[in-house]
Every structure is written in C-alpha cells, then in structure tokens.
Amino acid sequence: MLRIGSDRKARVTVTVNGRRMSGHAAPRMLLADFLRHELGLFGTHVGCEHGVCGACTVIVDGAVSRSCLRYAVQCDGSEIRTVEGLAGDDGELNALQRAFNRRGALQCGFCTAGILMSATRFLEETPAPTREQVRDMLSGHICRCTGYEQIVRAVLDAGGENS
Numbered sequence: 133m134l135r136i137g138s139d140r141k142a143r144v145t146v147t148v149n150g151r152r153m154s155g156h157a158a159p160r161m162l163l164a165d166f167l168r169h170e171l172g173l174f175g176t177h178v179g180c181e182h183g184v185c186g187a188c189t190v191i192v193d194g195a196v197s198r199s200c201l202r203y204a205v206q207c208d209g210s211e212i213r214t215v216e217g218l219a220g221d222d223g224e225l226n227a228l229q230r231a232f233n234r235r236g237a238l239q240c241g242f243c244t245a246g247i248l249m250s251a252t253r254f255l256e257e258t259p260a261p262t263r264e265q266v267r268d269m270l271s272g273h274i275c276r277c278t279g280y281e282q283i284v285r286a287v288l289d290a291g292g293e294n295s
C-alpha cells in the first residue's frame with residue numbers, strides 16, 4: 133500500500149482508449165501528468181491545475197473528470213478515455229471533431245481536448261441537446277479565443293449528426 137507521505141513510486145495500470153497501459157507514479161503525481169509524462173499521451177492539456185479551466189478533462193470510468201484533481205495512483209485499474217481515442221484507428225475524425233473543424237470551433241486549441249471530452253460524454257447522455265444544455269455543459273470550460281459560439285454550434289451539429 134502506497135502512503136501519501138512516501139516518495140516511493142507505485143506501478144499504475146490503466147486502460148486508456150481500450151489499451152492496457154502501465155507506468156510508475158509517485159503518490160502525489162497527478163493523473164494529467166501521468167497520462168502525459170508516463171504514458172506519452174500529450175493530447176490532454178494542463179492549464180490551471182486547480183480544477184477551474186477544464187483543459188485537462190478526460191473520462192474516467194464513464195464520468196467526466198478533471199485529471200488535475202486526481203492522483204494517478206487513485207486511478208489504478210480504471211478505464212480512461214482521452215482525446216487520442218476519438219479519431220478512428222485510421223486517423224479519421226469522428227462526428228464531433230468534424231463539426232469542430234467545420235464550425236471553426238478552435239483557434240489555439242489549448243482548451244479543445246478538454247471540451248471535446250466533456251462534449252463526448254455529454255452527447256452520449258444527451259444525444260439531441262438544446263442550445264441551453266450545451267451552454268450549461270460548456271460552463272465548466274474556459275476558452276480564451278473563440279467566444280464560445282462556434283463551439284456551441286459544433287456540439288449542436290454533432291448532436292444532430294449523432295441523433
């Protein structure tokens with residue numbers, strides 16, 4: 133059993149986008165850092181590190197989660213979905229990614245991976261959302277570039293395409 137005060141690293145095994153992967157994590161290593169630096173999945177971005185901006189959002193065991201608010205060791209055995217898992221194996225973008233592209237819903241892209249993951253889970257639970265529901269989902273994300281309107285349209289488009 134790894135204690136929080138210890139410097140010892142523990143082996144952490146997770147299933148990411150359907151692939152079983154392992155790495156080592158010190159007790160206080162964040163899930164975001166584990167994904168990026170141990171597993172080499174740099175698609176998940178890190179902004180505020182305080183659970184505010186939403187850039188680091190991934191899906192853990194079916195729930196949208198800020199990966200800067202979880203320790204990697206807490207996720208041992210979990211099923212994780214990240215932005216790398218959205219496109220097909222052949223690299224073809226999925227409906228949501230295509231809608232972001234079509235609508236110009238990203239500029240610098242810093243917020244995009246987190247928004248895509250929130251929107252992915254949201255559309256699975258709410259396949260044909262209203263504009264208000266989309267705006268409510270986006271309230272957990274900060275985007276400094278787009279003014280949000282194109283993102284709202286892209287999620288609405290993808291909802292239409294999925295339904």
Ligand code: FES
Pocket residue numbers: 177178179180181182183184185186187188189198199200201
């Ligand atoms: S980096 Fe996790 S919410 Fe901002």
Ligand code: FES
Pocket residue numbers: 237238239240241242243244274275276277278
């Ligand atoms: S596209 Fe730049 S922060 Fe959202």
